Amino acid sequence: MDGTGVKAMMAAVARAVIANVDQLSEADRATGDGDHGVGMRRGFEAVLEALEGLDAATPEQVMKAAGSAIMARGGGASGAIFGTLFRGGAKALEGRDRLDGDGFAAFLSAAVEAVKKRGGAAEGQKTMIDALAPAARASAVHASFAEAIAKAAEAAEQGVEATRNMIAATGKARSLGERSLGHIDPGALSVSIILNAMRDCAAKT
Amino acid sequence: MRKPKKILNDPRRAVPEMLEGLVLANDGLIRQLDALGALVRNDIPEGKVALLIGGGAGHEPIFSGLIGMNLADGAACGEVFAAPPPETIRAAAKAVHRGKGVVFLYGNYAGDNMNFDIAAELLAEEGIETRTIRVRDDVAAAPPERMDDRRGIAGDLFAIKIAGGAAAELADIAEVERVARKAEANMRSMGVAVSPGSLPETGLPTFELGDDEIEVGMGAHGEAGVKRQKLVPADAITDQMVAPILRDLPFVRGDEVALLINNLGASTMMEMLIVNRRVRQLLDQEGISVYRTYVGAWLTSQEMAGFSITLMRLDAELKHYLDLPSFSFGFTSQ
Numbered sequence: 001m002d003g004t005g006v007k008a009m010m011a012a013v014a015r016a017v018i019a020n021v022d023q024l025s026e027a028d029r030a031t032g033d034g035d036h037g038v039g040m041r042r043g044f045e046a047v048l049e050a051l052e053g054l055d056a057a058t059p060e061q062v063m064k065a066a067g068s069a070i071m072a073r074g075g076g077a078s079g080a081i082f083g084t085l086f087r088g089g090a091k092a093l094e095g096r097d098r099l100d101g102d103g104f105a106a107f108l109s110a111a112v113e114a115v116k117k118r119g120g121a122a123e124g125q126k127t128m129i130d131a132l133a134p135a136a137r138a139s140a141v142h143a144s145f146a147e148a149i150a151k152a153a154e155a156a157e158q159g160v161e162a163t164r165n166m167i168a169a170t171g172k173a174r175s176l177g178e179r180s181l182g183h184i185d186p187g188a189l190s191v192s193i194i195l196n197a198m199r200d201c202a203a204k205t
Numbered sequence: 206m207r208k209p210k211k212i213l214n215d216p217r218r219a220v221p222e223m224l225e226g227l228v229l230a231n232d233g234l235i236r237q238l239d240a241l242g243a244l245v246r247n248d249i250p251e252g253k254v255a256l257l258i259g260g261g262a263g264h265e266p267i268f269s270g271l272i273g274m275n276l277a278d279g280a281a282c283g284e285v286f287a288a289p290p291p292e293t294i295r296a297a298a299k300a301v302h303r304g305k306g307v308v309f310l311y312g313n314y315a316g317d318n319m320n321f322d323i324a325a326e327l328l329a330e331e332g333i334e335t336r337t338i339r340v341r342d343d344v345a346a347a348p349p350e351r352m353d354d355r356r357g358i359a360g361d362l363f364a365i366k367i368a369g370g371a372a373a374e375l376a377d378i379a380e381v382e383r384v385a386r387k388a389e390a391n392m393r394s395m396g397v398a399v400s401p402g403s404l405p406e407t408g409l410p411t412f413e414l415g416d417d418e419i420e421v422g423m424g425a426h427g428e429a430g431v432k433r434q435k436l437v438p439a440d441a442i443t444d445q446m447v448a449p450i451l452r453d454l455p456f457v458r459g460d461e462v463a464l465l466i467n468n469l470g471a472s473t474m475m476e477m478l479i480v481n482r483r484v485r486q487l488l489d490q491e492g493i494s495v496y497r498t499y500v501g502a503w504l505t506s507q508e509m510a511g512f513s514i515t516l517m518r519l520d521a522e523l524k525h526y527l528d529l530p531s532f533s534f535g536f537t538s539q
Contacts, residue, residue, distance in 0.1 A: 025407050033286050033426035038406045042284065071323070076261070076287030077316030080323060118319055171315045174354065175346050176429040 001099045001145060001205060006059040009201040010066050011051055014044040016197035017190065024193075027186035031173035036078055036186040043074030043082060059099040063090035063107065077171060078187065081119055081128060088114020101139070101148035108136035108152060125169035126180060128187030131159035135195055149202045153195040160188045208408040209508055219405040220262045220284050227269055231534050235272050240296035242282035242289050244269055249278050254381045255301040256372040258310050258365055259294060260317055261286040263402075264425065266535025267361055267504045268311070273533030276369035277310075281324075285404055285507075286411075286426050288316035294324035298333065306334035306378035310368050310385060312357025313339040336382040340364045342394040342515060344453045345422025345431050356424050359467035359504045359513045360392040362536065363527075370526035388523055393453050394465075394515040395446045398423035398430070402470060402507030411506075421445055425469065425506045425513075439476065443483040446514050451491060456516060458492035463527055465515040468502035472510045477501075484514060497527060503536060 001009065017024075017040050025037030050069035054062065063086050071083025089111035096103050112133050121127045138155035142148035163185040168174050173185075213219055221241060228237050228244070235244050242262075249255065258268045259281030268280045279301040283289035298307045309325065311317045318339065325335045341352050342360030357364075368385035375381050398420045401410035412427035414420060419442065422430025431449075456462065464484065466477050477500050488495060496519055504513075519527065530539050 025409070029409060029411065033411045033428070034404055034407060034409060035284070035286050038404070039284065039287050072290050072292045075283045075290050075316075075320070077314075077319060079287070079290050080316065080319035118323075119315065172424070172426055172428050174428075175356075175424065179429055 001059070001202065002097065003057045003059050003062055005205060006062045006099050007051055007054060007057060009198055010062055011048060012201045013194050013197040014047040016193055017041065017044040020193050024186050024190060027184055027189050030183040031168060031176055031180050032186065033172055035076065036190070039074055039076045039078045040082070040190055043070035043079055046070065046073035058093070059096055059103065060090045060093035063093060077119075078190070081115055081187065082190065084114050084118045085111045085132070099145065101142040101145045104145060104148045104152070105136065105139040105142065108132065108139055112136045119170070121170045124166060126163050126166035126173065126185045127170060128185065128191050130163050130166065130185065131156040131188035131191035134159045135191065146202045149195065149199045153192070153199040156188070156192040156195045160184050160192045163188045209403050209410070211405060213405055216405045216408070220282070223262065223265070224269065224282060227534065231272070238296050238300055240293045242293045243279070243297035243300065244272055244282060245279040245297060245300040246272050249301055249303055251303050252305060252376075253278070253303045254305040254372045254375065254378045255279070255298070255303060255307040256310060256368055256381070257281060257294070257298050257301055257307050259283070259289050259297070259321070260311050260314070261288055263507055264504050270535025271365050271533050273531065275373045275529045275531035276533045276536065277365055278372070285406065288314065288320045291320050291323040291327060294321055295327050298324065298328055298335065299331075302333055305376070306336065308368060308372060308378060308381050308385065309335055309337045310364055311339060312361055313341045313353070313355060314357070334378060336378055338364065338368065338382065338385045338389055340389055342389075342392045343396070343424060344393050344449050345395050346424065346428070349453055356428065358394050358396055358425050359465055360389070360394045360515045360517070362465060362467070362499070362503045363392055363463060363515065363517045364389050366531060366536070366538070367523060367526045369531060370529040373529070384522065384526065388517065391454070391523070392515055392517040393450045394513050395422055395450050396425065396430070396469065396513035397421045397442055397446060397511045398427065398469070399436070399472065399510040401427060402509035405507075419511070423511070425504060439479045440483045443480050443514070444487065447484055447487045450514060450516055454518060456491070456493055456518060460493045461496045461519045462488070462493055463497045463499070463517045463519060464495045465499045467504055467513045467515065469509040469511045469513070470502060470505035471508045472512055474500070477512060480512060480514070496524060
């Protein structure tokens with residue numbers, strides 16, 4: 001997938017996040033303060049604007065522009081974290097004209113490291129890392145670009161479900177303790193929505 | 206679920222419209238920069254250590270309303286309950302900087318911590334020194350051995366008051382930081398929620414409580430507290446809140462404190478004063494004297510009903526900064 005393809009893919013990702021704003025807000029109302037959906041919508045509306053002004057960009061430039069837009073306009077923890085995901089992941093794409101399976105796996109792996117470093121959270125603490133980290137691992141072994149994304153998306157969905165059985169150890173949900181059991185993490189759900197949109201886009205190309 | 210009535214135009218424009226109104230209500234004392242949510246004082250003296258506060262909107266008058274004499278030099282204001290993005294913080298910091306560095310002061314939340322840290326990294330690259338103070342006054346959020354897991358609630362007001370005075374009088378950023386840290390280390394708070402606030406953009410309450418239920422220790426965004434229980438009389442709720450506050454620092458016989466009863470938004474002044482009466486009875490019993498009392502709504506959570514109690518243990522230095530006159534849209538004292 002060349003830079004133009006990545007740009008189209010990120011536009012599809014942004015539209016998918018925006019379309020799911022109510023679902024994300026509802027998930028956040030259960031364990032947080034209910035603003036995850038509107039924060040993600042602000043960030044990804046900014047992504048759409050940033051992509052419009054981007055011509056003949058490399059995959060790295062597209063991902064970096066998307067991350068910068070989210071970080072600048074998303075606000076809250078989600079703006080910092082999802083901005084860091086795309087900006088951190090973009091660094092692994094340096095020098096690549098095309099996004100392939102290896103590049104995608106490297107993108108996710110770098111994204112996980114950047115997010116862990118910024119937020120200080122680890123796996124198992126009921127955060128978006130519980131969807132992103134398994135997705136990165138699953139994408140590492142693949143026969144094609146489409147397969148790398150499909151495996152990542154599947155692992156992320158399982159990761160979202162796994163957060164149901166986790167006790168929140170960070171963020172606004174932390175003080176819920178055991179009361180956070182049974183609810184999925186809204187950030188993990190966002191990761192899954194993003195990867196599902198990427199998978200659907202890759203499957204079409 | 207019944208959506209609360211709010212007087213808004215486009216709910217998605219609530220924060221920018223509010224900020225426009227806030228700047229006008231300051232009668233020329235502050236301005237908003239091009240970076241949305243970056244508010245700065247118009248009369249910051251040269252050579253002054255700058256104090257920049259900030260956080261999500263929806264808690265007015267904190268933070269955006271606390272810019273002024275012997276208070277903050279600027280505020281970075283995010284969307285409702287969401288930390289401001291790094292660019293807002295960076296722009297505000299650059300505008301308040303007068304060559305002596307910028308002290309960041311805000312409540313301890315993951316979103317604020319990350320966004321202010323990113324801004325601090327960007328500013329360091331531009332040669333602007335920053336110091337960071339995170340207010341962690343909510344004893345309900347975590348035990349004392351996990352101070353860094355505690356949220357910042359109404360104690361923000363005391364922290365801003367003390368740090369604002371220190372930043373106005375002291376020439377060295379390290380000294381301002383020391384005084385602000387001392388204030389932060391000596392304050393403890395606890396809240397109680399009676400009914401929820403709601404997000405303007407979704408119209409939905411941030412949590413649910415039964416008609417006869419309250420949650421003791423609940424955070425300003427509806428974060429879980431220590432106990433959900435039946436509504437009981439004011440004195441009984443107050444007793445439940447004061448005991449863990451006193452135990453935590455601990456506050457002991459002979460201590461002098463500043464007392465803050467903060468209305469979360471929709472409770473009445475009558476209720477706040479009834480609570481104040483009981484707090485004073487309890488402090489008298491413990492031999493703790495109150496140097497100054499503040500009763501009002503400074504850290505609100507939209508139409509959330511409930512209140513918090515904050516105590517700050519004082520020494521001569523903290524009293525000095527507490528006593529300095531200060532003026533702003535949201536807080537004035539003499």
